[in-house]
Structures are given as structure tokens and as C-alpha cells.
Amino acid sequence: MLLTGYTKEIFRPECNPGFESLHCIARLNEDVGQVLPYLNTVLGGFTYIQDPPSVTFKVHGRLITVHADRIAVNALKDEDEADKILEWLRREINEAWEGREAIEPRQTGLPRPKLFEILKRLPRTNCRACGQPTCTVFAALAAEGVKGSEDCPPLDLVKKENLRDYLAGFRFEE
Numbered sequence: 001m002l003l004t005g006y007t008k009e010i011f012r013p014e015c016n017p018g019f020e021s022l023h024c025i026a027r028l029n030e031d032v033g034q035v036l037p038y039l040n041t042v043l044g045g046f047t048y049i050q051d052p053p054s055v056t057f058k059v060h061g062r063l064i065t066v067h068a069d070r071i072a073v074n075a076l077k078d079e080d081e082a083d084k085i086l087e088w089l090r091r092e093i094n095e096a097w098e099g100r101e102a103i104e105p106r107q108t109g110l111p112r113p114k115l116f117e118i119l120k121r122l123p124r125t126n127c128r129a130c131g132q133p134t135c136t137v138f139a140a141l142a143a144e145g146v147k148g149s150e151d152c153p154p155l156d157l158v159k160k161e162n163l164r165d166y167l168a169g170f171r172f173e174e
Helices: 033-043 079-098 115-119 135-143 157-168
Strands: 006-011 022-028 047-050 053-059 062-067 070-076
Touching: 006 079, 022 079, 033 047, 033 053, 033 062, 033 079, 062 079, 070 079, 115 135, 115 157
Parallel strands: none
Antiparallel strands: 006 022, 022 070, 047 053, 053 062, 062 070
8 A cells, every 4th residue: 555644634715715615635644656657547637747746637627636745636515525535546546556567657648629629619609508608618618628518508419429529539537
């Protein structure tokens, strides 16, 4: 076992104290820097930084960054959600470390969808039916994995499928 535990701190972002969601920083009991390329392969890191090492994942619209000495999670509902995510990551870190012989480590992030490619698949009417002010904002959220083809009501079945197929080429955790 590589990671035995951590100490967590839950807080509201200082830059926006009225913000509804919480953030969490978990200070790790052990340095997990060596497992990050393996974890990146197993979980499909959105962004990987080599120096200092860190891997960032997008899960349900949240950013989760694992550093060698800490884990940062944003946009949490409550402390229970933080606990669930941190325990899931602790298990994933330990399983990746224990199975590293069979895992090809990867020190790059996954390819990202292109904003323009998403935008040209949208109606570009800025109708706001998706809840966003413009199709460009919707496209940016889709590129980040927050929105999908089902979130654009004006898209007909063929265009929905086209956008879904394009986005399927990129890994976004559900």
C-alpha cells in the first residue's frame, strides 16, 4: 500500500465567499509522485504535468488534481462527498501502484475536443434553451466535458448523434 491516509481541509473559495460549493485539499501522509503516470493511464487524466508532477481529472464537472503530496477537489456539495471522492482516489492510487507492472505509464494528458469543431455542430442560434447565453459558451462547456449533445434542445436527432460521436472520441468520466 502506497497511500495510508491523509488530512483534509474543507473550505469555501476566498475569491468568492458567497459561492455555494466547497473545495477540499487533502494533505497526503505519503509522497505518491511515483504513481501519478500509472494513475494517469488508469483514470485517463485530462491534464498531466511532469514537473512538479500532477494529474488532473474531470469527474461530473469537478476538477480533481492529484499532486505528489496532496489532492485538490473543487465544486463539492458537502463534506460527505469529499470523503467519498478521497476514499475512491486512495483506493485507485493503491490499486494503480500495486498493479503498476501491468500498466503502461503515461506522462501526457488526453487529447481535448476542439471548440470550433463543437461549435460547427451546434445550431449557432444563441437561443439559450440549454441555459447558456451563447452557443460558444455551450461549446466551451462541452469541450470541458460539462455539457453534452443531450444538453442542446434544438439539435435534431442526426445533429445530436454527430456531436455525441465527436465528443465520444474524448474521455470524460461519468
